[in-house]
Amino acid sequence: MLTVFCMAKDSNHETLRRITVSMSEDTFQALDRIVTERGFDSRSQAISEMIHQQAAEHLGKIGTQIMAGTLTLIYDESKSSLLRDLSRICREHLSEVISSQHILLEDDHVLEVLLMQGPVKTLREIANELVTCKGVKSTHLTLTPHLLPPLHAVRNGK
Structure with missing residues (x-):
């Protein structure tokens, strides 16, 4: 489940969107380990970075970008x-x-x-x-x- 909840501005004046994400307990525990081991400030920061990496990989496969x-x-x-x-x-x-x-x-x-x-x-x-x-x-x-x-x-x- 992915739901847009609200919008806000961060310190760089970028529009941020708050979402709700549902995941299994195992995935949640893995996410918390990643946050701790990689030193992210929050789960949101970790998830955002993961999505950014996947988006870059996807764009990289297109070929004209x-x-x-x-x-x-x-x-x-x-x-x-x-x-x-x-x-x-x-x-x-x-x-x-x-x-x-x-x-x-x-x-x-x-x-x-x-x-x-x-x-x-x-x-x-x-x-x-x-x-x-x-x-x-x-x-x-x-x-x-x-x-x-x-x-x-x-x-x-x-």
Whole structure:
């Protein structure tokens, strides 16, 4: 059961809606554990975050939505031509790949995090292209509907 109860404004002047949610005792206990273990201020905050994550995941599956996110790669940099291939792919997608952070791990492995923004379909294509490079062990794409502000805003018509 989900019922809209009333509306209010929070400290950021966002409209909030109060709802009633019915759930099994097991689900309720699991929710309370999540609230405690993750440090949420309230059940409402935890439920809101869970719904936000599911909405972002759903929008990410549609493909045309513009989203921002990170692509985390683990790879073995000792593989010949891998670094060249990764750089080539990133350069081919300069409009989407905004920055990267390169962290050296043990045994010639690297953790690289790419900050990206663009159509979800394109971001998934980039992730798929990178994961197929010989030497890439894994990738993980995390997306959010919250966008980065314009990096190069035009001011005063200049």
